[in-house]
Amino acid sequence: MQVPKERILGFLFPAGTDNWLAILRLGLGLQTTLYSISLRNDWNDLLRGGSGRDFAEALLSVESHFVPRLGWFVALGEHVALREESILTVAWICLLVAGCGLLLGFFCRFSAILAWFFHLCAAESGGFVSYGVDNFMTIGLFYLVLSPLPDRYSLDWWLRKARPKDPQLLGFWRRVVQLHLCFIYFFSGLTKSLGSGWWDGSNIWRSLIRPPFNVIDPEILVRWNYLFPVAGIFICLLEIGYPFFIWNDKTRKVWLICICGMHFAIGVTMGMYLFALIMIILNIAAFAQGLIGDSAKQLFVRRQTAHA
Amino acid sequence: MAQGPTIFPSSFKSFSQKAETAVSVALGQHLAASNAIRQAIATYLHLAGIETGYGYFAPNVQGSYKLVFELHYPDGRVEYELPSVSGAAAGLRIAGLLDKIGRTPYDPLREHLVKTLALSIWREHPEVKTIRAVFGSISLPSVSEFEHGKRESYEFLYAYDFSLQNEPAKPKDR
Numbered sequence: 023m024q025v026p027k028e029r030i031l032g033f034l035f036p037a038g039t040d041n042w043l044a045i046l047r048l049g050l051g052l053q054t055t056l057y058s059i060s061l062r063n064d065w066n067d068l069l070r071g072g073s074g075r076d077f078a079e080a081l082l083s084v085e086s087h088f089v090p091r092l093g094w095f096v097a098l099g100e101h102v103a104l105r106e107e108s109i110l111t112v113a114w115i116c117l118l119v120a121g122c123g124l125l126l127g128f129f130c131r132f133s134a135i136l137a138w139f140f141h142l143c144a145a146e147s148g149g150f151v152s153y154g155v156d157n158f159m160t161i162g163l164f165y166l167v168l169s170p171l172p173d174r175y176s177l178d179w180w181l182r183k184a185r186p187k188d189p190q191l192l193g194f195w196r197r198v199v200q201l202h203l204c205f206i207y208f209f210s211g212l213t214k215s216l217g218s219g220w221w222d223g224s225n226i227w228r229s230l231i232r233p234p235f236n237v238i239d240p241e242i243l244v245r246w247n248y249l250f251p252v253a254g255i256f257i258c259l260l261e262i263g264y265p266f267f268i269w270n271d272k273t274r275k276v277w278l279i280c281i282c283g284m285h286f287a288i289g290v291t292m293g294m295y296l297f298a299l300i301m302i303i304l305n306i307a308a309f310a311q312g313l314i315g316d317s318a319k320q321l322f323v324r325r326q327t328a329h330a
Numbered sequence: 331m332a333q334g335p336t337i338f339p340s341s342f343k344s345f346s347q348k349a350e351t352a353v354s355v356a357l358g359q360h361l362a363a364s365n366a367i368r369q370a371i372a373t374y375l376h377l378a379g380i381e382t383g384y385g386y387f388a389p390n391v392q393g394s395y396k397l398v399f400e401l402h403y404p405d406g407r408v409e410y411e412l413p414s415v416s417g418a419a420a421g422l423r424i425a426g427l428l429d430k431i432g433r434t435p436y437d438p439l440r441e442h443l444v445k446t447l448a449l450s451i452w453r454e455h456p457e458v459k460t461i462r463a464v465f466g467s468i469s470l471p472s473v474s475e476f477e478h479g480k481r482e483s484y485e486f487l488y489a490y491d492f493s494l495q496n497e498p499a500k501p502k503d504r
Contacts, residue, residue: 057419064420067450074427074446084363086372146376150430150443151423154386160379210384217389228391228470231482234425240476247473293418 036193042311043166043192044173046199047134049303050162051124054137057159057296058118065114066107069148071096078149090139092147116140124166127176130184134171138163155297161202162304169195200308204265207281211261220258223250235292260284268309278309393468394425395432396484397444399451400462411455413447432467432487440465441490448492463490 061068069075069092079093092113099109117140123133141163145156170186172178179185186192219225227250231240260280267273282302289298354360357375358368375381401409413424431443444463451461465488471480 060417060419063416067415068420068423072446072449074443077442077446082376086369086376088369088373089376142377142379148423151420151427153423153426157379157382160377164378206384210386210388213383213385213388215389219390220388224472225387225391227473228393229387231470231476232391233394233396233468233482234421244473244476250473294422296419 034194034197035190036197038193038196038311040170040173040186040189040192042196042307043169043171044175045310046162046166046169046303046307047124047127047130047171047173047176049299049307050137050159050166051121051126051133053159053162053296053300053303054117054121054141055125056121056299057141057155058114058121060296062114066110068151069110069144071106074150075147079147082146082149089146090143092143095143113140113143117144127172127178128181130171130173130176130178131167134163134166138167153297155294155300158297158300158304162300165195165199165202196308196311199304200268203304203308204268207261207264211258211264215258215262220254221251223247223252223254226250226253226257230291235294237293238291257284274309275313278305278313281305392429392433393470395428395465395467395487397428397431397447398464398466399448400464401451401455401458402460402462403457404459409455411451413450431465440488444488444490445492448490452494458494460491460493463492465489 067073075092079091082089082091092110095109095113096106099106116136120133120137120140123129124137138160141156141159145152145160170188170191172184172186214220214225217225219228227243227247229235230238230243260277264277264281267277282305285298285301285305289295358365358371361368372381397413399411399413401411403409413428415421415424427443427447431440434440434443444465448461448463452458464486466484466486469483469485471482
């Protein structure tokens with residue numbers, strides 16, 4: 023029984039560098055910053071009381087009273103004669119500052135908590151106008167908050183000489199992100215494969231001509247219609263095969279490139295840039311270690327240190 | 331699987347429904363809404379961003395929806411407006427909102443959401459007397475239909491009349 027237990031612990035707590043955490047922090051910093059900037063002009067309109075925020079928050083209260091929401095701050099602001107617009111603007115600024123803080127690695131932990139909290143507030147309060155990108159940002163920021171920050175590329179490391187309190191958890195949280203991604207892709211692929219439209223390519227066509235994702239002129243798309251069944255089957259196999267082929271050293275690189283390529287293509291052909299970016303960030307942070315300049319020697323040294 | 335058409339035989343649907351029930355029991359969704367365990371599970375799911383599934387564009391890609399506002403001015407003039415936002419990122423969100431409006435089986439929820447969009451139009455055009463919101467679905471052509479000249483078509487689903495006197499909307503279905 024000892025050997026399986028050791029193997030499980032070895033799997034859950036692998037030795038490794040903090041490169042993946044640096045990628046996750048930088049990526050989520052960029053994502054949060056771009057997210058804030060992209061919604062700059064519409065933020066107040068999407069999240070004001072009369073826009074459906076009150077209703078979304080009321081529905082949220084049926085599920086739980088403890089999930090963060092912008093309504094808390096608006097109610098608080100009313101006590102000190104602050105207008106709803108001002109509160110929403112402050113929330114937007116906080117999110118932008120948190121994104122920039124993550125990018126620079128300045129007060130990493132505080133920035134991560136701030137970004138997770140205010141993004142979650144916006145995503146939950148704007149429940150009717152939120153979509154997949156919000157879920158994946160919450161997932162990424164949630165794991166970033168729990169991971170042992172700061173990483174060695176951050177300003178905290180160099181200027182404030184801050185060090186992570188639990189560096190032994192670096193490998194564990196990376197493993198959790200990896201397992202979560204496997205779960206996501208497997209079920210995403212499985213549900214797609216249940217629809218006949220992914221096998222005959224019609225779902226690819228419909229995805230690309232469906233407003234507001236119709237970035238490419240259908241007249242151009244239709245010339246490539248013989249590729250749609252191939253693309254549909256390829257996407258199903260890529261997603262279902264993800265948890266089986268991403269762990270193997272020989273297939274990981276190909277799978278990672280293909281999955282990131284798929285998200286890049288979705289971003290370009292359907293205009294879902296933020297969605298594409300968050301998925302690429304999560305994939306690279308979770309599985310690119312060892313593929314992008316992480317030396318085996320470094321890993322070995324760390325492992326030795328841990329045992330000593 | 332439990333709710334929509336898939337490539338599996340229909341007999342598989344009852345199994346899927348049982349599995350769905352088992353999962354909802356495990357997530358405490360059969361407990362009272364005020365139950366502490368149910369609230370704790372729901373809170374964790376939301377905080378971690380895992381409260382929804384991952385079936386994007388699955389099992390099939392459905393058509394989209396369109397909302398057109400008919401603005402009636404006191405002098406008898408009529409103008410048409412679409413729900414508008416400044417940026418493309420917010421545009422994706424409005425499209426998602428229209429999908430939610432189109433797919434909800436609850437009429438009062440649909441009406442409320444349409445009303446929130448009508449209110450934003452009213453803010454931009456305060457002089458308008460009444461607004462009629464016409465909601466419809468967009469049917470997408472298949473590849474072969476497109477090659478034969480068919481283009482996307484608009485099918486009327488619901489219409490709501492709103493006036494400034496805070497009267498309830500008068501729904502006019504199909």
